[in-house]
Amino acid sequence: MLEVVTVPTLTEAAAAMGPGARFLGGGTLIMRAVNYSDQSMTRIVRTTEQMNEIRAEGARVRIGAGATMSEILAARETDFLATAARAVGGPQVRNQATVGGNLLAPHPYGDLTVALLVLDGVVHLANGQDMGLGQFLAARENAGLVAAVSIVRPMGDAFRFRKVSRVKPKGVSVLSMAAHLSRSAGRLSGVRIAYGAMAATPVRVPAVEQALEGADLTPQGIAPALAAATDGLAPPDDALASSWYRREVAPVHLRRLLLGE
Amino acid sequence: MATTTTKTPVTFTLNGAEAATFVDPGANLLEVLRRNLGDLSPKYGCGQGTCGTCTVMINGQPRLSCLTLAETVEGSHVETTAGLAHGPDLHALQQAFIDGFAAQCGFCTPGMLMSAKALLDRNPNPTREEVVDAISGNLCRCTGYEPIVEAILTAARAPRRSAGRSV
Numbered sequence: 538m539l540e541v542v543t544v545p546t547l548t549e550a551a552a553a554m555g556p557g558a559r560f561l562g563g564g565t566l567i568m569r570a571v572n573y574s575d576q577s578m579t580r581i582v583r584t585t586e587q588m589n590e591i592r593a594e595g596a597r598v599r600i601g602a603g604a605t606m607s608e609i610l611a612a613r614e615t616d617f618l619a620t621a622a623r624a625v626g627g628p629q630v631r632n633q634a635t636v637g638g639n640l641l642a643p644h645p646y647g648d649l650t651v652a653l654l655v656l657d658g659v660v661h662l663a664n665g666q667d668m669g670l671g672q673f674l675a676a677r678e679n680a681g682l683v684a685a686v687s688i689v690r691p692m693g694d695a696f697r698f699r700k701v702s703r704v705k706p707k708g709v710s711v712l713s714m715a716a717h718l719s720r721s722a723g724r725l726s727g728v729r730i731a732y733g734a735m736a737a738t739p740v741r742v743p744a745v746e747q748a749l750e751g752a753d754l755t756p757q758g759i760a761p762a763l764a765a766a767t768d769g770l771a772p773p774d775d776a777l778a779s780s781w782y783r784r785e786v787a788p789v790h791l792r793r794l795l796l797g798e
Numbered sequence: 799m800a801t802t803t804t805k806t807p808v809t810f811t812l813n814g815a816e817a818a819t820f821v822d823p824g825a826n827l828l829e830v831l832r833r834n835l836g837d838l839s840p841k842y843g844c845g846q847g848t849c850g851t852c853t854v855m856i857n858g859q860p861r862l863s864c865l866t867l868a869e870t871v872e873g874s875h876v877e878t879t880a881g882l883a884h885g886p887d888l889h890a891l892q893q894a895f896i897d898g899f900a901a902q903c904g905f906c907t908p909g910m911l912m913s914a915k916a917l918l919d920r921n922p923n924p925t926r927e928e929v930v931d932a933i934s935g936n937l938c939r940c941t942g943y944e945p946i947v948e949a950i951l952t953a954a955r956a957p958r959r960s961a962g963r964s965v
Contacts, residue, residue, distance in 0.1 A: 539824040541806070541869065561867060565847050568865040571824045572845035581824060581867070607859070627935020628913065630847050632859045633866070707934045
């Protein structure tokens with residue numbers, strides 16, 4: 538029998554979690570599981586605490602875990618995230634789906650998280666602990682409830698995002714890619730690259746990042762990065778694309794992302 | 799801590815009238831509208847956020863009622879297709895859908911109408927691209943979408959008296 542636990546604060550919600558419990562944000566993941574009679578879930582925990590604040594903190598932006606994709610699209614502080622937030626679902630889903638839920642969305646969902654990964658995402662947990670987003674994703678099943686995510690505000694055109702789907706404007710990812718192309722003395726330095734739908738969770742791609750260190754953003758300059766596009770990755774097979782297909786098309790989309798084609 | 803394994807009271811506004819009911823734990827808004835409150839206008843399609851036929855407006859925003867936990871709409875304003883017409887006077891969107899053959903089997907129609915109404919309430923003179931974007935969360939397997947897009951644009955051009963009417 539399913540039970541619903543409603544509490545006034547996220548801290549109390551964290552205390553109400555346990556085996557079989559799932560935290561309800563916007564409902565796009567949890568209510569789907571309810572509708573499909575997911576028997577592993579015996580308790581829904583929710584809070585009436587407002588957790589959708591989006592605010593600038595120096596060079597960073599803090600986004601409450603309850604902020605929806607529509608709220609990210611409407612907020613001036615997160616204008617640079619518009620392409621990534623718009624890549625999630627249709628209008629109704631964007632009115633419901635939250636940032637916190639996106640961090641936990643199973644393959645092939647979680648396009649926004651790909652963008653947060655290259656923006657030096659830090660997850661603020663309900664227990665007060667902070668955790669790098671990559672570390673959080675690797676342990677996300679048991680990492681605890683999320684209060685907020687903070688990211689750096691990218692300078693100029695350093696941030697790029699691309700989602701590849703078979704159906705437009707609303708379709709599930711074949712893959713998604715994000716880049717933060719920071720430069721030093723005209724050359725790429727400290728670049729961050731992340732992929733979605735290319736592993737069990739959105740991931741950074743160290744092989745590509747290293748290949749871009751000191752490179753020029755030219756067809757010749759990025760050639761080593763394209764050659765390393767899927768090094769260390771075992772992309773999943775699903776109804777949208779095979780692992781082989783994802784591996785084949787990743788360098789093509791990485792080139793388009795990097796060169797702005 | 800409010801733990802419920804029995805029914806929970808929920809009160810909200812449905813198409814301008816107060817609605818109060820008791821909901822089962824985990825019940826979604828769509829079930830509550832259809833079974834508890836007898837509003838059969840929103841439909842159950844996919845149950846997973848793909849088809850959009852369960853679309854209703856909650857506080858002016860299009861949302862998926864099948865993915866909305868019923869008790870979360872406590873105190874909210876919910877609008878469904880059943881509230882569009884005023885007696886025999888159809889809403890401009892409904893009239894335009896009829897005139898333009900924008901419904902064939904009709905299963906997507908209530909969701910299309912609510913997505914369209916949410917758009918026109920916010921943006922009374924949308925471009926074609928804005929219309930296409932607004933219904934991008936609603937699937938139609940009959941019409942090929944063109945008559946639906948045309949009907950929404952036609953309704954937007956209709957006299958404001960009916961197009962801009964809320965409820």
